[in-house]
Amino acid sequence: MTANSKEDLLLLAIGSNVGDRANECQCALEFIAGHISDPSTLKCSSLWETDPVGPSETPYLNAVVSAYTTIPPLDWLAAIKTYEASRGRDLDAPRWSAREIDIDILMHGEDPLVHPELHLPHIELTQRLFVLKPLQEVIPTWKDPHHGLGIEHWIRQAPSLSCTKTSVPFGLPSSLSTRTQRPTPTNDSIL
Secondary structure (H helix, E strand, O other): OOOOOOOEEEEEEEEEOOHHHHHHHOOOOOOOHOOOHHHOOOOOOOOEEOOOOOOOOOOOEEEEEEEEEEOOHHHHHHHHHHHHHHHHOOOOOOOOOOOOOEEEEEEEEOOOEEOEEEEEEOOOOOHHHHHHHHHHHOOOEEOOOOOOHHHHHHHHHOOOOOOEEEOOOOOOOOOOOOOOOOOOOOOOOOO
């Protein structure tokens, strides 16, 4: 992956509903941390159990991760797809099918991106309760960059879906969390 000199706030959604879901999410978190120049900037939500969307019948575990990165969004996307395939995900499977791991780029910096393979902010970000609730844990002051509306608004508007915070352990080893941490991003630092 190529790096820029400017650090951008990166928001990622992680989900799994095949196999050891918690382990898949934990491995994805470690993959992400391995691509961040300073993993101490990484913040993650709890794991949330949610009903599946679409034909899959197994509930998902979901989380949201924020970090600062110098890696461009399309490079992130390529690395994510390679990682997902290495974990057994069929990248050609129908939309909403069961998957070992799913990592979506929600936002990358302040600028929107429209590309055939990636739209930022993520087109469905404000319609996914399983993203909004974990995002609220990570950045409670987040606002939608298109409308300027806060996360509470979008949580109330999102389609109803069972979405329950779990007590499943999730996060990076404490050796990373004891380093100097950046302050929690505010809306001013995101948008």
